[in-house]
Amino acid sequence: MTKTREAIVLDKQRMDPVLYRDAMSRYAGHVQLVTTALGNERRGVTITAACSVSDNPATILICLNNNNAKNEIFFKSGIFALNALGAHHQALADAFSGKTNLTTDERFATGKFDTLVTGAPVLADALAAFDCRVIEIKRASTHNIIFGEVVAVHFDETKPALLYMNRDYHTL
Ligand SMILES: Cc1cc2nc3c(=O)[nH]c(=O)nc-3n(C[C@H](O)[C@H](O)[C@H](O)COP(=O)(O)O)c2cc1C
Incomplete structure (x- = not known):
């Protein structure tokens, strides 16, 4: 059973996902809402995996779970908006993480959304929207990394940010 032996060796070399997640829980991340639209459909997902x-050219990346069929729209639409959330957006972050079991329309009703250039929904009072x-x-195991060129930005006066760390929300 060489194959099994090989698999055991590989498993031993691979980081335990629970251990990895525990370590990552110490990592503070800005909570953000990524949105897209295609035809009459729209979707938003609460994420922390995004950066400049x-x-x-102005470019950002986001990482989205490709095991969730509802995320397919992001891989097809060709557009997205990244909205940086503020301390006052905790209910909205919960809504778009699926925690409160709302429909898509109910999720979008928790905030005020406009569009800029691409047609992706932009949160009107985001700390910054791209x-x-x-x-x-680019596919990377369980997630797809989506690179986007920023074609418009929207930002207002500085307000406290919403962070996620130690498996809970914090503000900065
Ligand atoms: C603080 C926080 C950060 C998250 N970060 C990500 C992320 O970076 N990428 C991702 O695909 N899902 C992330 N999620 C999970 C998604 O928000 C969640 O799976 C998704 O919105 C579920 O939506 P659904 O109920 O419509 O399937 C995060 C959730 C929370 C609460």
Whole structure:
């Protein structure tokens, strides 16, 4: 059973996912809402896995679970908006994480949404919103990394940010 022996060796070398998640729980992340639209459909997902890639051309990346069939719209639409959430957006973050079991329309009713250039829903009172066209999608095991070129931004006066750390919300 060489195959089994090989598999056991590989399993031993692979980081235990629970241990990895425990370590990651110490990592503070800005809570963000990523949104998209395609035809009459729209979707938003609460995420922390997003960051800036470059300022020229302005580029950001987001990581979305590809095991969730409802995320397919993000891989097809060619557009997304990344909305950085503030301390006052905790209910909205819960709504778009599925925690409160709301329908899509009910989730979007927890905030006020506009559009900028691409047509992706932009949260009107986001700390900052980045309207993007998808330039590349890279599959990375359970998640797809979506790179977007920023075509419009919207931001207002500085307000406290909503963070996620130690498996709970915090504000900064
Ligand atoms: C604080 C926080 C951060 C999250 N970060 C991500 C993320 O970076 N990528 C991701 O795919 N899902 C992330 N999720 C999970 C999604 O929000 C959740 O799976 C999804 O919204 C479920 O939606 P559904 O009920 O419509 O399937 C995060 C959830 C929370 C509460």
